[in-house]
Amino acid sequence: MKHTEKRNEILSAALELISEQGFHKAPMSMIADKAGVGAGTIYIYFENKDALINEIYLELEKKITSAIQEGYSASQPIKERFIHLWIGLLQYIIEHPLHFRYMEQYHNSPYGASLRRDRILGKTGNKSIFKDLFEEGITNHNVKDLPIIMLFALSFGPMVFLARDHTLGLIKLQDGHITQAAAACWEAIKNK
Amino acid sequence: MKHTEKRNEILSAALELISEQGFHKAPMSMIADKAGVGAGTIYIYFENKDALINEIYLELEKKITSAIQEGYSASQPIKERFIHLWIGLLQYIIEHPLHFRYMEQYHNSPYGASLRRDRILGKTGNKSIFKDLFEEGITNHNVKDLPIIMLFALSFGPMVFLARDHTLGLIKLQDGHITQAAAACWEAIKNK
DNA sequence: AATGGTAGAATGAACATTCATTCTATATTT
DNA sequence: AAATATAGAATGAATGTTCATTCTACCATT
Known part of the structure; x- marks a missing residue:
């Protein structure tokens, strides 16, 4: 081997x-x-168990990032791009429940908390496709002028809850549900 | 003593x-x-550590349930009632960060895996103020006709994210932010 | 002195990590 | 090509640590 x-x-x-x-x-x-x-x-x-745990996290992050980029077309209207990304991410989660459960565990542990703190408070070239999209939306007045972190919460909070309920078998998410949830999240962040 | x-x-x-x-x-x-x-x-x-852990959970649950009922007036319009409950719960979380962190830990552990939020959701005959509100909203066409569990995700997913970021010190939630977030969540679930 | 309750040391199980030893594949010599 | 040597990879028993839980000696009250 x-x-x-x-x-x-x-x-x-x-x-x-x-x-x-x-x-x-x-x-x-x-x-x-x-x-x-x-x-x-x-x-x-x-090096040790911590290093292993962190390495798994980094690999998952890489996979997820590249998965959601797929079929992303920067030329579409912002609403369509948002919904495409949102659905793509939820789809990925549903297809990879282990990855999701791992990320959840990680985020709710000292490992994840400090990483998240560094990411958000540190200024080390922390760009993400979602962040770019939110910033563009704010500039063009398509999206509410709220702190980015709040837009994240409004967009991904519901997704994580839905994914959790789905992986626990509390709900069987149909395509229709997913589309509706994506639209609802867009309504939460869009400028009226 | x-x-x-x-x-x-x-x-x-x-x-x-x-x-x-x-x-x-x-x-x-x-x-x-x-x-x-x-x-x-x-x-x-x-009896043992597990019993202690579960007992703490039960006591917190009791406190939170009674805290959010406070000042709730069933005679107000549904939107106002929703926002009142939403803000009340987030307020409680902000004022009791330890309670929130404990609940989070518990839910993401083998202990809480089984209980889950059917408690709050009132899945098991156990009356829930939120469930009632959503059902009323659906009947009167004020709220989107989605499964209750999805409405729950749309309403409280963002709240949990915000609370987490707040208790981690990643964001300092102002009153204005809270009001805006509550309104955004209402927009996510309301019928157009 | 007897009772009941408590403190904190003792116990043993679970675990991450180490390290002396064994194995394997490749290089070197014949 | 066969025989031997060698580097470095892999192993798993041994170690030290951290805990939950139990046990025993002590204290206060009557």
């Missing part, structure tokens, strides 16, 4: 266990077993 | 530590210290 392959085995074993059981119920020994690898081997590929 | 007092000392020490550090970084010994009590004493008042 090649170096990269083994690394990926470890990453995906950890992703699966942590998503399903949480950080504390996913011991390194169990991750090693699931990856078909010795416990010590993990430490050849990752 | 009376029996009830000591019990409360333990509950509030645990609430504070767990809110700030998370379940696993809040050892029983530390809770005991903070409560000014021996470690073993906690086991006189609570």
